[in-house]
Amino acid sequence: MVKKLLQVLAGEPVSPPPIWLMRQAGRYLPEYRALRANAKDFVQFCLTPELAIEVTLQPVHRFDLDAAILFADILLVPHALGQKLWFAEGEGPRLEPVRDAGALTKLSYDPALLAPVMQTIKGVRAALPPHVTLIGFAGAPWTVATYMIEGQGGTDHAASRGLARDRAFFSRLMDILVESTGAYLIAQVDAGAEALQIFESWAATVPDDLRREAVFEPTARIVKAVKAKHPKIPIIGFPRGGGAWLADYARATGVDGVGIDQMTDMPAAARTLPAHVAVQGNLDPDLLLAGGEAMKEKARRLVEAMAARPFIFNLGHGVVQPTPPEHVAQLVATVRGA
Amino acid sequence: MVKKLLQVLAGEPVSPPPIWLMRQAGRYLPEYRALRANAKDFVQFCLTPELAIEVTLQPVHRFDLDAAILFADILLVPHALGQKLWFAEGEGPRLEPVRDAGALTKLSYDPALLAPVMQTIKGVRAALPPHVTLIGFAGAPWTVATYMIEGQGGTDHAASRGLARDRAFFSRLMDILVESTGAYLIAQVDAGAEALQIFESWAATVPDDLRREAVFEPTARIVKAVKAKHPKIPIIGFPRGGGAWLADYARATGVDGVGIDQMTDMPAAARTLPAHVAVQGNLDPDLLLAGGEAMKEKARRLVEAMAARPFIFNLGHGVVQPTPPEHVAQLVATVRGA
Numbered sequence: 001m002v003k004k005l006l007q008v009l010a011g012e013p014v015s016p017p018p019i020w021l022m023r024q025a026g027r028y029l030p031e032y033r034a035l036r037a038n039a040k041d042f043v044q045f046c047l048t049p050e051l052a053i054e055v056t057l058q059p060v061h062r063f064d065l066d067a068a069i070l071f072a073d074i075l076l077v078p079h080a081l082g083q084k085l086w087f088a089e090g091e092g093p094r095l096e097p098v099r100d101a102g103a104l105t106k107l108s109y110d111p112a113l114l115a116p117v118m119q120t121i122k123g124v125r126a127a128l129p130p131h132v133t134l135i136g137f138a139g140a141p142w143t144v145a146t147y148m149i150e151g152q153g154g155t156d157h158a159a160s161r162g163l164a165r166d167r168a169f170f171s172r173l174m175d176i177l178v179e180s181t182g183a184y185l186i187a188q189v190d191a192g193a194e195a196l197q198i199f200e201s202w203a204a205t206v207p208d209d210l211r212r213e214a215v216f217e218p219t220a221r222i223v224k225a226v227k228a229k230h231p232k233i234p235i236i237g238f239p240r241g242g243g244a245w246l247a248d249y250a251r252a253t254g255v256d257g258v259g260i261d262q263m264t265d266m267p268a269a270a271r272t273l274p275a276h277v278a279v280q281g282n283l284d285p286d287l288l289l290a291g292g293e294a295m296k297e298k299a300r301r302l303v304e305a306m307a308a309r310p311f312i313f314n315l316g317h318g319v320v321q322p323t324p325p326e327h328v329a330q331l332v333a334t335v336r337g338a
Numbered sequence: 339m340v341k342k343l344l345q346v347l348a349g350e351p352v353s354p355p356p357i358w359l360m361r362q363a364g365r366y367l368p369e370y371r372a373l374r375a376n377a378k379d380f381v382q383f384c385l386t387p388e389l390a391i392e393v394t395l396q397p398v399h400r401f402d403l404d405a406a407i408l409f410a411d412i413l414l415v416p417h418a419l420g421q422k423l424w425f426a427e428g429e430g431p432r433l434e435p436v437r438d439a440g441a442l443t444k445l446s447y448d449p450a451l452l453a454p455v456m457q458t459i460k461g462v463r464a465a466l467p468p469h470v471t472l473i474g475f476a477g478a479p480w481t482v483a484t485y486m487i488e489g490q491g492g493t494d495h496a497a498s499r500g501l502a503r504d505r506a507f508f509s510r511l512m513d514i515l516v517e518s519t520g521a522y523l524i525a526q527v528d529a530g531a532e533a534l535q536i537f538e539s540w541a542a543t544v545p546d547d548l549r550r551e552a553v554f555e556p557t558a559r560i561v562k563a564v565k566a567k568h569p570k571i572p573i574i575g576f577p578r579g580g581g582a583w584l585a586d587y588a589r590a591t592g593v594d595g596v597g598i599d600q601m602t603d604m605p606a607a608a609r610t611l612p613a614h615v616a617v618q619g620n621l622d623p624d625l626l627l628a629g630g631e632a633m634k635e636k637a638r639r640l641v642e643a644m645a646a647r648p649f650i651f652n653l654g655h656g657v658v659q660p661t662p663p664e665h666v667a668q669l670v671a672t673v674r675g676a
Binding site: 155158165204205207241243262263264286287 | 493494496499500503542543544545546547579581582583600601602603604607620622624625627628632636654658
């Protein structure tokens with residue numbers, strides 16, 4: 001059975017394009033909320049294979065999407081590094097901040113802590129229809145580092161940006177994250193992931209003169225490590241907020257596909273990328289939330305504009321919580337020309 | 339007396355380049371903190387000419403900068419529109435959110451409320467050394483709208499992005515902001531401002547398909563209104579986070595200069611702009627905070643890279659509070675080749 005998503009990531013345009021949605025498994029689905037009630041702690045929810053398998057499969061079953069994405073969290077890597085991680089109810093993640101050399105020496109990657117993720121991948125893979133691709137993922141080093149340093153989410157990243165200029169500290173932290181993230185992604189492919197996505201969700205806060213050492217090089221090293229072990233695994237990089245330098249990113253990192261956010265003119269950005277690089281995106285999640293003709297029209301125009309290109313339909317960011325599930329069904333039908 | 343900043347904004351490269359810094363008047367200066375203690379409320383602080391004049395002049399006197407920028411706040415326009423505005427101690431601005439047609443009809447611009455700003459401008463202008471340019475400013479409509487809609491700062495702007503797709507509401511709000519901001523800036527020039535800056539601090543949250551109606555058109559209408567009354571007044575637009583579309587912005591808005599943030603490769607971005615458009619930026623405020631050789635080296639390289647261009651040295655964003663004032667003195671000396 002041909003997997004459309006893998007065809008596109010091999011550089012081949014497919015019509016209609018494959019579609020999946022970032023955060024397609026999540027709180028906007030009533031069946032997700034029902035399962036979520038079974039685990040008090042979000043980390044344990046991610047690390048309980050029977051729950052994570054079911055949650056990963058839910059949107060695929062409901063909408064017949066072209067890909068499932070592993071249900072997990074980018075902060076599982078800090079968790080496996082031994083950093084204390086918890087989710088404050090309604091407030092997002094909290095971590096014991098890592099801000100000095102002493103805290104760095106305490107970090108040590110324990111792959112056994114993420115063994116449940118590999119069981120989830122095996123379980124999902126066994127249950128997926130043959131035309132559906134299973135995508136594994138991890139956060140990119142800079143993005144994960146911002147949480148590790150700040151001790152929480154946020155968008156200013158003052159402490160992270162400051163420490164990024166502390167060469168000894170920052171290069172050590174990047175090394176730790178490159179090594180652990182590389183090992184984690186390799187294990188995901190070993191377990192059955194058929195494509196990978198690296199989320200650089202906070203690309204936008206990196207100053208221009210640090211982009212090479214904070215974004216390009218660490219990501220390139222991960223891509224290289226994964227491909228050394230699994231030469232054919234396709235990797236999508238998603239530098240959210242990186243609309244001004246996508247071509248440099250693609251060249252520097254060696255990814256097979258580039259995710260594009262909704263702030264970017266996707267057809268124009270795609271023209272700056274090498275022809276074999278797939279592009280993925282970029283419908284505004286607010287249009288999915290709103291639904292109706294505005295959403296459908298924009299989706300149709302995107303599909304049309306990207307027809308000549310290896311292209312994966314997606315959002316420019318994750319599904320937002322209040323999105324009515326029916327809008328997703330309408331979007332899938334629209335993209336497939338129904 | 340020749341004003342270097344105005345020469346540059348007329349399209350003429352000047353060596354060494356003029357320098358001023360965003361948020362050059364502010365809490366990092368002990369003399370600012372001493373004055374700030376005289377007014378309990380931040381809005382009243384901005385609207386007390388004897389205090390605002392002194393605060394505007396402080397960094398010019400201390401560092402001999404090439405420009406003074408009016409000490410005020412972009413939220414004075416919502417204040418003059420009748421929206422309730424207050425500053426929660428240590429938490430930033432709070433406003434009674436404007437989220438429906440009913441709230442819009444209550445907004446009515448009262449220029450008398452901003453008369454103290456014009457007195458501040460007159461007072462500063464009278465006191466400034468003749469080689470120093472006085473810059474007036476306002477927030478751009480999208481940026482001000484995010485505060486008006488959210489009721490506070492923040493970086494996600496979910497409510498604003500949602501309402502931006504409510505055509506009737508959003509176009510009315512943009513009209514209100516275009517008209518009031520245009521009138522406010524014209525009054526600033528009438529009072530003695532010699533250049534203007536329009537701060538689009540939250541350009542990065544605007545989805546690609548709304549950029550024209552949320553950013554380009556409202557800004558273009560303000561520029562046009564101001565230039566209809568004052569044809570020669572130079573206007574700098576600063577779309578922070580807009581590194582991917584600066585050339586479109588410059589063309590669409592008709593500004594004389596473009597401010598560039600530290601996430602952008604300034605020499606590369608400058609090459610995409612029409613040759614007569616001045617560029618301003620973009621040293622990382624964290625480098626100013628750190629000071630020392632790293633700051634000086636980067637500043638020297640910037641000056642060198644921009645030598646052929648009409649160029650104003652500035653930061654890529656505002657001075658951060660813990661910055662030692664001596665670093666500013668070192669930066670000014672470095673830029674002037676001392």
